[in-house]
Amino acid sequence: MASGNTILQFSPSSTNLSAKIHPIVLFNICDSFLRRQDQAERVIGTLLGSISADGTVDIRNSYCVPHNESSDQVAVDIEYHHSMLVSHQRVNPKEVIVGWYSTGSGVSGGSALIHEFYSREVANPVHLTVDTGFSSGEASIKAYVGVNLSVGDRQLAAQFQEVPLDLRMLEAERVGFDILKKTTVDKLPNDLEGVEASMERLIVLIDEVYKYVDDVVEGRIPTDNSIGKYLADTVASIPRMSPAAFDKLFNDSLQDLLLVLYLGSLTRTQLGLAEKLNTAAQIL
């Protein structure tokens, strides 16, 4: 270190650090952004979740924290942050602070200060930015981790390094995207409508596959062995049964269901009758 050259040391980003975000966090952030005070340009808040052993950060919940930001000063309501944390942990003690979020694109100077505050709470906080202004024309959600730039032994600055973010929204899929994408949905689909919709989608898929296979056979589209193998596997996965065995299975299940249905209707009739008898009995 005695030489005059400055050596910039980039400490490598924590290996395998990636973040996974649940859809509820996104909804929370958007909701708090919509409800922000008029003079605030952006909102910040705390992210809760868990850190798994291999370094994946699972962001499961969040809450907004009021803050004041001017050009050179940042003030965060720490007491609010702590009381909300306590309340949340009363319900779910396993959720801990894993980082913080802010709306608006890019990272600003104020963010560095806030990031430092959060790094006092957790070892390696994740900073999530959600671009609610859609400034780049598309939805951008990015996660960053703070990395310290040091020259020799001296701390120069902190750099925000982007970290891969997994946006797979499994629960949202379960609920059904139709409900979550539109601004209003008039009616929640019940059992039969749901199955109908699923079957329609299945038919569409099968049609597409048919078309693809036809195209390949006629030579319109170059063959792709991996897809071909995949299709062959899928078709082969239908269990082969002799027609007699399958018919028996089919009829048995059908009859079981019909029986149960019949019992159900019988019960309801019985209830109606019992009701009439109970209240119609005249007491002399």
Added chain:
Amino acid sequence: MANNMVRSFRDIAATQEVASPLRVVQIDGLVILKIIKHCKEFMPSLVTGQLLGLDVGSCLEVTNCFPFPSREEDEEIEADGANYQLEMMRCLREVNVDNNTVGWYQSTYMGSFQTVELIETFMNYQENIKRCVCIIYDPQRSSQGVLALKALKLSDSFMDLYRYNNFSGEKLREKNLSWVDIFEEIPVKVSNSALVSAFMTELEADAPVSQCDYDRLVLSTNPFMERNLEFLVECMDDLSMEQQKFQFYYRNLSRQQAQQQAWLQKRRAENKARKDAGEDPLPEEDPSNPIFKPVPEPSRLDSFLITNQISNYCNQINGFAGQSFSRIYLMDAIHDN
């Protein structure tokens, strides 16, 4: 003339506002996701939480919610729970979230939620809030691909009856109230803000199939049906016990009436004898005689609730069987191909 046009303040304050009946509950996507997350995490134990929102005309908007911590031991002080609630509401107020309680949500197991506690909680809420609703979510059924969320409210006629705690047969016949009238189900609408909807549309391109479809088309249906039937049978046992109570009551009543008649006859004969002998007749009633004590009539509330439960199970079976039929025929078609 000016007096006719201008109603005095007192007049206006005196006219009561007619509350329009609640027609629809509008839930935010955020609330749905929160409820699902909370209920699923704590499955199989049942959890509850508070709903916050606004009451607008004939629509009740639910815009946010927060979960209640689960109470493991009973010595958990009431004050603690109340403190938690106040703390949460205060914090949420600071970030401009609607601060009005409009009800609560709870998770249920296989649709067995009609209990007396539910009614009591309703009555508690109703005293403070004009309009409140309870959202019931069934995480088990939702794993079948159906979003099993419904909004319930007690019907007004039932509430009046419950307040006076009078469930005799005559009162019920008067009001024409049967077990279907206890709970009213209110249609649910889902709304999302434009921002969130933009995000969701961008982030998740229209995939042809989603996990939801996989769940719906699963063929193994037996466990669910079995559990449903088990619960149904248990409920039938309970119902038959209630019926026996009624039978007992009626038998007692008729026996008592027979006794009363016999006693009356004896009295009349006695009186005739006395009249013949020229003495004053004895009164025809004798309230001190134990046969005239009225037999208490058992309350019908429990049997109503059980009936409701049974009907719910039957409905679920119906819906489920419908799904299964479609799936079985689908399998048939695929197999033929």
